[in-house]
Amino acid sequence: MFIHIFRYRLLTLLRDRTLIFWTMIFPVILATLFNLTLRNIGENEKFNIIDIAIVDDAGYQENTQFQQTIKELSEGEEAMFNLILIDEDTSKDKLLTGDIAGYILVDDTMKVVINQSGINQSIIKIFLDQYSQTSSAITNIIMENPSAMSDVLSEVDSREVFSKEVSVSDAKPDSSLTYFYSLIAMACLYGSFFGLREVTDIQANLSNQGARLNMAPVHKLKSFLYRSMASLSIQFVEMLILMAYLRFGLGIDFGSKIGLVILTVFVGSIVGIAMGAFIGAIVKGNENSKVGICIGATMTGSFLAGMMVGDIKYLVDKNLPIVSLLNPVNVLSDSFYALYYYDNYDRYILNIMILIGFSVVFCFITYLILRRKKYASI
Amino acid sequence: MIVNVNNLVKRYGDLTAVDHLSLHVKEGEIFGLLGPNGSGKTTTINCILSLLKHDKGMIEIFDKKMAPDAYDIKKDIGVIMQNVAVFDELTVRENIDYFCGLYIEDKATKKKLVEEAIDFVGLKDFVKFYPKKLSGGLLRRLNIACGIAHKPKLIILDEPTVAVDPQSRNKILEGIVELNRQGATIIYTSHYMEEVEQICSRIMILDHGKIIAEGTKEELKNMISLGEKITVEAYGITDKQISEIKVIPNLHSVTYSDNNLVVKSNKGKNNLENILDYIRKNAINFGRIYSEMPTLNDVFLEITGTELRD
Numbered sequence: 001m002f003i004h005i006f007r008y009r010l011l012t013l014l015r016d017r018t019l020i021f022w023t024m025i026f027p028v029i030l031a032t033l034f035n036l037t038l039r040n041i042g043e044n045e046k047f048n049i050i051d052i053a054i055v056d057d058a059g060y061q062e063n064t065q066f067q068q069t070i071k072e073l074s075e076g077e078e079a080m081f082n083l084i085l086i087d088e089d090t091s092k093d094k095l096l097t098g099d100i101a102g103y104i105l106v107d108d109t110m111k112v113v114i115n116q117s118g119i120n121q122s123i124i125k126i127f128l129d130q131y132s133q134t135s136s137a138i139t140n141i142i143m144e145n146p147s148a149m150s151d152v153l154s155e156v157d158s159r160e161v162f163s164k165e166v167s168v169s170d171a172k173p174d175s176s177l178t179y180f181y182s183l184i185a186m187a188c189l190y191g192s193f194f195g196l197r198e199v200t201d202i203q204a205n206l207s208n209q210g211a212r213l214n215m216a217p218v219h220k221l222k223s224f225l226y227r228s229m230a231s232l233s234i235q236f237v238e239m240l241i242l243m244a245y246l247r248f249g250l251g252i253d254f255g256s257k258i259g260l261v262i263l264t265v266f267v268g269s270i271v272g273i274a275m276g277a278f279i280g281a282i283v284k285g286n287e288n289s290k291v292g293i294c295i296g297a298t299m300t301g302s303f304l305a306g307m308m309v310g311d312i313k314y315l316v317d318k319n320l321p322i323v324s325l326l327n328p329v330n331v332l333s334d335s336f337y338a339l340y341y342y343d344n345y346d347r348y349i350l351n352i353m354i355l356i357g358f359s360v361v362f363c364f365i366t367y368l369i370l371r372r373k374k375y376a377s378i
Numbered sequence: 379m380i381v382n383v384n385n386l387v388k389r390y391g392d393l394t395a396v397d398h399l400s401l402h403v404k405e406g407e408i409f410g411l412l413g414p415n416g417s418g419k420t421t422t423i424n425c426i427l428s429l430l431k432h433d434k435g436m437i438e439i440f441d442k443k444m445a446p447d448a449y450d451i452k453k454d455i456g457v458i459m460q461n462v463a464v465f466d467e468l469t470v471r472e473n474i475d476y477f478c479g480l481y482i483e484d485k486a487t488k489k490k491l492v493e494e495a496i497d498f499v500g501l502k503d504f505v506k507f508y509p510k511k512l513s514g515g516l517l518r519r520l521n522i523a524c525g526i527a528h529k530p531k532l533i534i535l536d537e538p539t540v541a542v543d544p545q546s547r548n549k550i551l552e553g554i555v556e557l558n559r560q561g562a563t564i565i566y567t568s569h570y571m572e573e574v575e576q577i578c579s580r581i582m583i584l585d586h587g588k589i590i591a592e593g594t595k596e597e598l599k600n601m602i603s604l605g606e607k608i609t610v611e612a613y614g615i616t617d618k619q620i621s622e623i624k625v626i627p628n629l630h631s632v633t634y635s636d637n638n639l640v641v642k643s644n645k646g647k648n649n650l651e652n653i654l655d656y657i658r659k660n661a662i663n664f665g666r667i668y669s670e671m672p673t674l675n676d677v678f679l680e681i682t683g684t685e686l687r688d
Binding site: 001004005008011012013015016204207208209211212213214215216217218219373374375376377378 | 390424427428429430431445446447449450452453455457459461462463464465467468472476477479480481483524525
């Protein structure tokens with residue numbers, strides 16, 4: 001009986017084009033649009049080498065100390081500046097054409113010439129200010145106490161930093177991931193359409209098919225379970241297709257814990273289907289209004305989880321943490337986030353426990369309603 | 379007894395949809411439940427099938443108490459509901475196979491039964507069609523096939539011919555008689571008296587949830603005082619002539635409107651000759667004349683004072 005019901009349920013659901021569109025095609029389209037919109041976010045956050053010019057005049061040639069400093073900052077893999085030595089007129093031309101962010105005149109006062117404000121211009125200015133202050137301080141100390149020269153130089157070489165940067169994982173920070181993770185969570189919760197249809201199709205007071213199925217010599221809850229397993233199979237495969245598209249088509253990074261990411265998607269699919277079944281069972285009204293509630297709940301959850309505006313997630317987390325905890329979309333996206341950014345599993349396990357809790361509550365209430373064997377009206 | 383219902387009461391708030399109804403269906407019968415829309419036919423069926431909670435009464439099928447989890451009873455029942463209950467995403471054959479498979483697990487038996495059901499309802503040329511591609515009549519036939527494919531002992535059909543073309547209606551009615559001939563007991567609900575009169579061996583007439591009459595069609599017609607009804611297409615009959623016709627012996631009633639003179643006789647009496655004599659003697663111009671015996675509508679009209687079709 002299981003195979004009979006399961007097989008026909010797969011056929012029925014797979015041929016429901018509207019259902020397949022919303023649960024698979026729509027998230028893929030949305031992911032593609034996200035990718036087009038968010039592609040440059042990561043690029044903007046990267047540090048780019050700053051093109052600068054030094055006016056190659058007598059002042060520069062005489063200041064060997066500055067030559068050495070600027071040379072060190074313009075070499076190697078982590079170079080700060082892309083340096084060219086040219087005369088002042090050429091520097092002006094290049095500044096006007098935008099080939100360089102600014103140019104430095106090395107004389108007694110050290111001047112930086114820019115024609116617009118910006119991050120690169122600020123960095124050049126900060127560098128020059130710091131250089132001027134340090135070299136001035138060293139000059140003063142040596143003039144007052146020439147014997148301290150070696151101590152001062154060694155002190156400059158071994159600057160001590162009193163704070164330490166600790167990374168929680170090897171993952172590269174990428175703010176666009178918030179959007180994609182909440183999109184995956186939304187797609188999981190779109191599984192609610194499957195759950196809703198399962199309840200509608202098996203309740204005699206909700207559909208004609210339900211009335212007929214209630215007359216068959218098959219235990220209603222067993223039948224519901226078999227059918228829901230077909231729904232879960234389709235939803236899970238759809239989610240794997242979406243994940244594969246994100247990973248291999250759009251290059252979205254899920255970190256190294258792929259097994260747990262897939263487990264999270266599976267748990268998310270269960271939450272989605274259970275939520276749909278819950279809404280189908282508990283809400284009075286026609287199927288369209290229940291579909292509206294499923295979409296409304298999922299989209300509100302997605303908004304609060306940062307799918308439309310990334311900062312919303314942090315605002316809600318900070319100011320209304322209980323809303324974050326009760327929002328399945330947020331808990332799901334946070335699970336992916338925790339897997340990506342954290343090496344320990346505390347946050348991830350907490351999220352998974354919350355998701356399982358959601359599923360249990362949804363399933364239990366649905367069970368209480370479905371187990372009713374007779375209807376007050378049909 | 380195949381179905382035994384005693385003192386069934388179903389209320390929706392202040393409305394009593396089924397009012398102390400008792401019903402007994404014997405093996406091999408085609409039992410008709412006749413009544414206007416809202417008379418309680420479908421509610422009665424849903425209570426019998428344990429789909430609806432009822433407030434009072436006892437229901438037995440195959441001499442066992444009916445309950446939602448009485449699977450040993452359900453396996454021998456076939457239900458064809460008023461509304462078409464098939465899956466739009468499955469083809470004709472798949473729909474029949476799916477519903478039959480809920481009753482029959484053996485693959486070979488199921489396959490044979492599905493083919494028989496397809497043949498029986500005449501859908502052989504449409505097995506790969508999806509329900510949305512079928513006409514209303516064909517869809518109704520598919521609905522019936524889904525309900526009877528497992529060869530049930532008791533078949534309940536709730537208004538199966540609503541919105542069906544005459545050709546499909548005849549096919550459906552012939553099919554029901556054939557199913558009965560093959561051994562199935564049938565409960566058939568309808569508000570079409572002609573259908574019930576045509577196929578049912580015993581009829582129960584319901585109104586406002588109450589039984590107003592029960593018996594064979596002959597027994598029901600014998601319950602009323604009305605006999606033969608003569609209709610004459612006559613022109614220019616005066617009020618005086620109507621008054622004269624009314625004094626002819628054994629007349630139940632006389633009406634004249636739209637050039638149609640309708641004369642109803644008392645039960646067991648015949649007035650055709652008297653009426654024709656009067657028309658000839660008074661040189662009344664007339665067209666067609668026809669005579670008919672009382673119908674179930676007349677039975678309903680006499681008992682309730684309203685037409686069955688109201």
